[in-house]
Amino acid sequence: MQETEAILNARREVEICNACRYCEGFCAVFPALELRREFSGGDLSYLANLCHNCRGCYYACQYSPPHEWGINIPRTMAEVRAESYEEYAWPPGAAKLFERNGVVVALAVAASIALVLIVAMAIGSPGAFFSARPMQPGAFYSVLPLLTMQIVGIASFGFALVALWMGARNFWKDAGPTEKVGVTALGIAAWDVLTLKNLGGNGNGCNDNSEAFSMRRRHLHHAMFYGFMLCFASTCSGFFFHAFLGWHAPYSLFSLPVVLGTVGGVLMTVGTVGLFVMKLTDDPLPNARRLLAGDVAMLLLLAMVAVTGLLLLAVRSTGAMPLTMAIHLGFVLALFVVLPYSKMVHGVYRSAALLRRAVERNMKPLGGE
Ligand code: SF4
Numbered sequence: 321m322q323e324t325e326a327i328l329n330a331r332r333e334v335e336i337c338n339a340c341r342y343c344e345g346f347c348a349v350f351p352a353l354e355l356r357r358e359f360s361g362g363d364l365s366y367l368a369n370l371c372h373n374c375r376g377c378y379y380a381c382q383y384s385p386p387h388e389w390g391i392n393i394p395r396t397m398a399e400v401r402a403e404s405y406e407e408y409a410w411p412p413g414a415a416k417l418f419e420r421n422g423v424v425v426a427l428a429v430a431a432s433i434a435l436v437l438i439v440a441m442a443i444g445s446p447g448a449f450f451s452a453r454p455m456q457p458g459a460f461y462s463v464l465p466l467l468t469m470q471i472v473g474i475a476s477f478g479f480a481l482v483a484l485w486m487g488a489r490n491f492w493k494d495a496g497p498t499e500k501v502g503v504t505a506l507g508i509a510a511w512d513v514l515t516l517k518n519l520g521g522n523g524n525g526c527n528d529n530s531e532a533f534s535m536r537r538r539h540l541h542h543a544m545f546y547g548f549m550l551c552f553a554s555t556c557s558g559f560f561f562h563a564f565l566g567w568h569a570p571y572s573l574f575s576l577p578v579v580l581g582t583v584g585g586v587l588m589t590v591g592t593v594g595l596f597v598m599k600l601t602d603d604p605l606p607n608a609r610r611l612l613a614g615d616v617a618m619l620l621l622l623a624m625v626a627v628t629g630l631l632l633l634a635v636r637s638t639g640a641m642p643l644t645m646a647i648h649l650g651f652v653l654a655l656f657v658v659l660p661y662s663k664m665v666h667g668v669y670r671s672a673a674l675l676r677r678a679v680e681r682n683m684k685p686l687g688g689e
Pocket residue numbers: 336337338340341342343344377378380381382383384391393
């Protein structure tokens with residue numbers, strides 16, 4: 321990481337924390353910083369991505385504003401995190417996409433929807449595009465051929481996976497050498513990721529707006545994450561039905577792809593809308609407000625993927641199906657395109673940071689026995 325103002329401020333704050341240690345039982349960040357005497361840019365990026373922004377340390381800190389030291393770990397870590405997304409972006413020129421990220425996500429959405437609509441209308445006549453189609457196997461593919469969907473979907477999602485992998489690799493290298501990753505560390509990290517342990521605050525939850533604790537943020541994150549995974553499982557099961565059983569969409573309401581997609585879509589909607597409301601109403605002081613536009617744009621994009629997917633299910637036997645399907649696929653394409661260049665990268669870097677923390681767990685803290 322470059323020596324930016326955010327890095328210099330983070331170093332000043334964590335050095336004070338390392339002397340104070342009042343918050344060492346709050347989360348994984350404090351035990352990890354206590355293992356270090358000096359903090360390189362890579363160390364600070366690691367700590368920043370380990371921070372889950374629960375804000376417990378901000379409300380507990382006797383040196384937070386208006387104290388002259390102005391310790392504000394959640395905001396400082398959020399600023400370093402944002403810089404780490406730019407620093408590790410792949411290909412390197414893509415770092416600029418994290419500046420004015422809300423605008424980038426909005427433009428990607430507009431361009432993707434326009435592209436899908438143009439292609440769908442060019443394939444059939446505009447008149448046919450707005451007419452109802454009988455709900456028989458293959459009805460969706462009369463709007464957009466399956467091969468077109470497969471090529472665009474695999475290419476955009478495949479590129480996103482490569483870019484995310486390269487970013488995670490850059491992050492891991494910058495955090496410095498560490499012990500070999502073993503199966504136990506992988507298991508611990510997977511558990512921490514899947515349970516969002518660090519949003520649990522030792523059973524109390526996060527501080528959303530004040531010193532009062534709540535599990536709301538953790539539950540909403542779970543709804544969004546598991547909703548997304550169920551939608552992904554729905555797509556995979558649909559692919560299995562099509563490719564191996566010869567059963568073509570649309571499927572019945574009680575089929576596996578539809579049940580998984582419906583439950584996943586509802587969970588995603590609840591999680592994203594709930595987190596969106598929290599973003600707009602939570603205490604601004606521990607937040608890095610300049611990141612708000614990108615965070616909100618990503619939440620809205622995820623919400624629209626879920627809502628238009630549910631809407632498509634509701635209107636699939638009407639004349640609104642082709643237009644709804646094209647808009648839904650436009651949102652999905654936009655999601656794939658911006659995946660490595662949006663707030664979504666935080667899941668990858670945070671998981672990598674938790675894995676690193678699991679590897680370090682047996683190291684002795686400074687001043688330890
Ligand atoms: S956040 Fe404040 S109270 Fe907590 S360890 Fe740092 S300086 Fe101490």
